[in-house]
Amino acid sequence: MLNRFSIIENKVTPDDNGNIWIYFNPSEEEKRFLIDNFSLDEHTLNSSLDAEEIARLEFEPNHLAMIFKGPKSYIATELFFFRVLSIGAFLFQDKLIIICAQELPMMFHGKHFQKVNSLIDLLFKLIYRFIFQFYEHLKIINKISDELEEKINEAMGNKYLLNLFSLEKSLVYYLNAISSNGILMEKLKANSSKININIEDSELLDDIIIENTQCLKQADIYSNILASMMDARVSVVSNNLNILMKTLNIITILIMVPTFVVSAFSMNVELPFNLKEHPLAFWLIMGMAVISIIGVMLVWKYKKW
Numbered sequence: 122m123l124n125r126f127s128i129i130e131n132k133v134t135p136d137d138n139g140n141i142w143i144y145f146n147p148s149e150e151e152k153r154f155l156i157d158n159f160s161l162d163e164h165t166l167n168s169s170l171d172a173e174e175i176a177r178l179e180f181e182p183n184h185l186a187m188i189f190k191g192p193k194s195y196i197a198t199e200l201f202f203f204r205v206l207s208i209g210a211f212l213f214q215d216k217l218i219i220i221c222a223q224e225l226p227m228m229f230h231g232k233h234f235q236k237v238n239s240l241i242d243l244l245f246k247l248i249y250r251f252i253f254q255f256y257e258h259l260k261i262i263n264k265i266s267d268e269l270e271e272k273i274n275e276a277m278g279n280k281y282l283l284n285l286f287s288l289e290k291s292l293v294y295y296l297n298a299i300s301s302n303g304i305l306m307e308k309l310k311a312n313s314s315k316i317n318i319n320i321e322d323s324e325l326l327d328d329i330i331i332e333n334t335q336c337l338k339q340a341d342i343y344s345n346i347l348a349s350m351m352d353a354r355v356s357v358v359s360n361n362l363n364i365l366m367k368t369l370n371i372i373t374i375l376i377m378v379p380t381f382v383v384s385a386f387s388m389n390v391e392l393p394f395n396l397k398e399h400p401l402a403f404w405l406i407m408g409m410a411v412i413s414i415i416g417v418m419l420v421w422k423y424k425k426w
Contacts, residue, residue, distance in 0.1 A: 169209020176301035190298035191251035203291035292344040379410035
């Protein structure tokens with residue numbers, strides 16, 4: 122699907138004749154059109170739709186091609202697994218073509234796009250926006266992790282642990298994506314003269330590099346904390362299960378002892394002390410059953426089992 126925009130009065134505005142082309146999950150016909158008419162490298166074009174592709178920068182004869190990473194929109198059915206996606210950008214002298222595997226809602230909204238001066242400025246601000254999306258997702262992951270920790274304290278199954286494993290795996294993907302973006306930014310900085318980046322855009326690029334570095338450190342901290350605490354959380358679940366088994370054993374023993382007492386006096390034989398003829402025989406047997414329960418409880422407490 123193709124959407125077209127133009128920079129009008131320093132704002133990105135929908136325009137059917139615009140020079141900013143955004144392709145969301147392009148068809149084979151659209152891919153062939155781009156390859157034939159704009160000389161886009163077919164491999165780079167397909168890499169823009171591959172979530173596993175790393176960020177990179179390439180200089181073509183008539184355009185600049187780059188692939189950078191961003192967080193994919195979260196889907197509840199994925200059970201706390203946050204994925205990343207690749208975005209391809211092909212910058213010509215008078216045109217910008219962006220390709221992505223999924224539609225990005227509110228793509229050019231927010232404070233970063235209040236003043237856009239050029240196509241390269243727009244491209245840098247788009248990368249900036251994805252860095253802040255990584256920030257937002259990291260905050261969500263941290264919040265979900267805290268909530269899962271509270272549930273694990275009372276859990277005896279693997280459900281919440283598996284959710285934490287999914288979060289840990291997500292952070293690994295995020296670390297790889299953010300780190301890959303950082304390498305791309307450094308390469309852009311090193312080739313700023315070749316790309317004709319002006320002073321204002323160069324300062325913006327410096328800000329992007331700083332923000333990306335901080336985002337990478339934050340993701341690394343969250344990942345290390347989550348990984349280092351996993352063994353402790355597994356032990357908590359195991360301990361909860363042991364406590365449950367201990368409680369069930371206590372209940373079982375407390376039931377078995379009085380059952381033995383009652384069963385002994387229920388046998389079809391003569392009872393000692395002529396107990397069968399005693400008017401309070403039933404209550405005496407029940408009393409012995411109660412005493413046996415109390416005795417077991419006292420022994421259990423004395424032994425501190």
